[in-house]
Amino acid sequence: MILSGTFTFEGPRSRVWEILQDPAVLAKALPGTKTLTKVGEDKYQGVMKVSVGPVNAAEFAMSVELKDKVEPEKFSLVIDGKGGVGFTKGTASIALEEQPGPVTVMTYTSDVQVGGKIAAVGQRLLESVGKMMTRQALDALNKELKSRL
Amino acid sequence: MPAEHRYLSARVARNEDARLLTGRALFVDDVQLPGMLHVAFVRSEHAHGRITNVDVSAAKRHTGVHAVYTAADLGSFQKPGPVLVTPPPIPNLIFNGCTQLPLAQDKVRHVGEAIAMVVADSRYVAEDAVREVVVDIDPIDAVVDLEKGLAAGAPLIHEHLESNVAAHVVQRKGNYVSARTKADTIVKRRFLYDRGVSAPIENRAVVVEWNDRSEEMTIWDTTQAPIPIRNGLARMLGLLESQVNVIAPFVGGGFGPKIMMFYPEELLLPWAAMRLKRPLKWTEDRQENFYATTQERGQVHDAEMALTRDGRILGVHDVFLFDTGAYDPYGLTIPINSQCTLLGPYDIANYESEFTAVFTNKTIVTPVRGAGRQHGVFVSERLLDLAARELGIDRVEIRKRNLIGPDKFPVNHEIMFQDSAPLIYDSGNYLPTLEQAADIIGYETFIRQEQPARRAEGRYLGVGVVCYVEGTGIGPYEGARVTIEPSGKVRCATGVGTQGQGHFTVFAQLVADALGVDVEGVKVVTGDTREFHWGTGTFASRGAVVAGSACHAAAMAVREKVLILAASLLSVTKEDLELSGGRVYVKSAPERGFSLGELSGKANPLRGAVRPGTEPGLESTAYFGPDRGSTASGVHAMVVEVDPETAMVEIKRYVVVHDCGTIINPMLVEGQIHGGVAHGIGNAFYEQLVYDEQGQLLNASFMDYLMPTATDVPPIETAHRETPSPYNPVGLKGVGEAGCIPTGALFAQAVEDALAGSGVEITEIPLSPNRLFEIIEAAKT
Helix, strand or coil: EEEEEEEEECCCHHHHHHHHHHHHHHHHHCCCCEEEEEEECCEEEEEEEEEECEEEEEEEEEEEEEEEECCCCCEEEEEEEECCEEEEEEEEEEEEEEECCCEEEEEEEEEEECCCCCHHHHHHHHHHHHHHHHHHHHHHHHHHHHHHH | CCCEEEEEECCCCCCCHHHHHHHCCHHHHHHCCCEEEEEEEEECCCCCCCEEEEHHHHHCCCEEEEEEEEHCCCHHCCCCCCCCCCCCCCHHHHHHHCCCCCCCCCCCCCCCCEEEEEEEEHHHHHHHHHCCEEEEEEECCCCCHHHHHHHCCCCCCCCCCCCCCCEEEEEEECCCCHHHHHEEEEEEEEEEECCCCCCCCCCCCCCEEEEEECCCCEEEEEECHHHHHHHHHHHHHCCCCCHEEEEECCCCCCCCCCCCCCHHHHHHHHHHHHHCCCCEECCCCCCHHHCCCCCCCCEEEEEEECCCCCCCCCEEEEEEEEEECCCCCCHHHHHHHHHHCCCCCCCCCCEEEEEEEEEEECCCEECCCCCHHHCCCCCCCCHHHHHHHHHCCCCCHHHHEEEEEEHHEEEEEEEECCCCCEEEEECCCCCHHHHHHHHHHHHHHHHHHHHHHHHHCCEEEEEEEEEEEEECCCCCCEEEEEECCCCCCCEEECCCCCCCCCHHHHHEEEEEEHCCCCCCHEEEEEEEECEEEEEEEECCCHHHHHHHHHHHHHHHHHHHHHHHHHHHCCCCCCHHHHEEEEEEEEEECCEEEEEHHHHHHHHCCCCCCCCCCCCCEEEEEEECCCCEEEEEEEEEEEEEEEECCCEEEEEEEEEEEEEEEEEHHHHHHHHHHHHHHHHHHHHHHHHHCCCCCCCCCCCCCCCCCCCCCCCCCCCCCEEEEECCCCCCCCEEECCCCHCCCCHHHHHHHHHHHHHCCCCCCCCCCCCCCHHHHHHHHHCCC
């Protein structure tokens, strides 16, 4: 599944970068995140709860690694999730560009493979759920950003 | 045959329906035993990968869990399963047999492959514990597409092989190369057929009880072949065959995948029951059925037909790929069926067919109703349609010109059939069948009047007419034991399993006619190895032909015993006697005689010895093994209406004229045909398994996998023709698969005809409204 798009944060790039690297903020912002802790340099582990169609509140043990960091321009993520109803595995890359305002335009693209029961029965809904969760997360992060400015 | 047939060819109501309709019939999941534990399986979520670790520690600690087994626990029981069907002796045949292990070890090769087995107090607890088993798999790129799987550098599914080739076979008849040089025209296309599931109402289920005192095992199994399962399991478990009893009770649909697969679940429950000394039950859920029960139909054909300008077929050349899935336990039955069925009812003197079976990271492929015959029919019928259009010959006419004449039988096609015997058509009468089907559907009137009239109104109606020939009723053999009990009731035990075909009625009809008793008074027992333990199983449209012939033979042997004993007691000759109304009596003096029950008592006296050369009772066991299968045939016709904007297709009429030899019970034959046609319509326009590039099955539920419903299947008009088979005494041919074999080819022709003039050409099945829409749009550009 490929999800990509752009999103405009209403704040400067340095502050956007800051919240994107803060597990406490991310845990609050990413929908379904139950825990997210830093376990090493650029390495995070957590538990996410996801509902996709008939698969309700499925828990995934997630590990996320940040790579290719060029502060404050871009970074990529390696995602590995495992749960009782399937797995998810993939990469995402994120680029940030500051524009007058100042606002920050994020360009993101992710290629995630989803397998197991969640793919088998939730296929039709995966993409729309993925898009919805991305939008919710970005909105929440933007709200957090604005509250800090 | 006895002189009087009261029941043969009669519409006898089914003996089994009272039990089925009142819920008294036993299905495997109905079996409840004291102390029974429940099993669930940990299955692979990856289509292809290396197992690096399986951690069952948390699952073992789970309350209510009795055992968790992985490959490491199985010891010497962990062996690849048997190759079930040995490939036929074809020169230069390559076959790489790779069969599945009870539990995956080192590698997984398809999503849903069993990795661990959890035994718990309830299925609920077992499923919870399954989620606590941690399986680490390093994914490997999956082989999904057949051609990519054969390309250099493709990931190897079985690493001891040099490629993903499971088999390679070439069969030739005549000389196609030289026939081609004489052709006025060559039609050539690529044809695709994709996968579906068999979708039985009842999924698979196994219950096992090991009696540690008597050292006997009883297995209730939804198998189509209880006897081979018993024999194989006994061998694998180190038991005598007589220590193992397999019962296949009522089964809610077989369709092929419930054949003697030695599925992991079928092997592991008996193994574990002996260790745990507790009865065990596993019932497959629908998700598991999509992953772990075998499937069929992925083939890619590159075929051409050489013809004269007056539409006579000079020869056919076909090269195809066959998707065998991750393992190939069923040998080459399917692709050889495709190869043989392509010849159809036509006189094709020159034929060359080459196939490559390819391993893929998908569920194992074994026969599903039709078993490859669909593909052969699709290729030859589509080629004929294309040739007809190119040559300006009517579709029905081009078929008529190529049919094998009734005086040509037996026809030897000089290639090997799936039963390792040469493909020989025993009998047939094709032209009247085709004419009758065209007549019933009103072909001429339709194309001359109705179709143009509707088209003028802006409606797109089309008609299709296709032929098929089906090899049925193959050996090796089946048996039956018929007993007249002192009550006068008759018992007939046979080894085949039953999945709704009506065996309790058709076998009873054959026995009742032989013995002159009421059909309701014949109790048929099937699928219980304690009752009858020689035989093979229910597959290849062979139940009625082979087991039916055995029931007939056993009943005729009992009839002979009745005549001998009664003649002796009445001091008359056998020829003086008649069996009717449950009695044997002197024809000229009907009051002189015995009821069969009374005679049964006299055949088993409390005083007086059994004389040499005689046996007690009125009982006989007989076997029937045909040298080769009998050849059924038929013609299907259909009228469709296509909405060119939505690409929705409505089937307005469906006609089946078929010839399955002597018909035992027309009502049950029609039932088989109706079910088959529904199955075929599903294959043609609704059902398709969708895998992504990594081998994930994306529509593994009935939410997304579309089955035809009652509203999608029109009333089916049937006509029966009977050309008896010379290969069995009653003249029987099989009919179980007939309904679904030509449906894809027919649907394609009818839809194409409805859209005639649009440039739409259908070379693939299944279609769907969406796919058909794409084809219609593509034809516009």
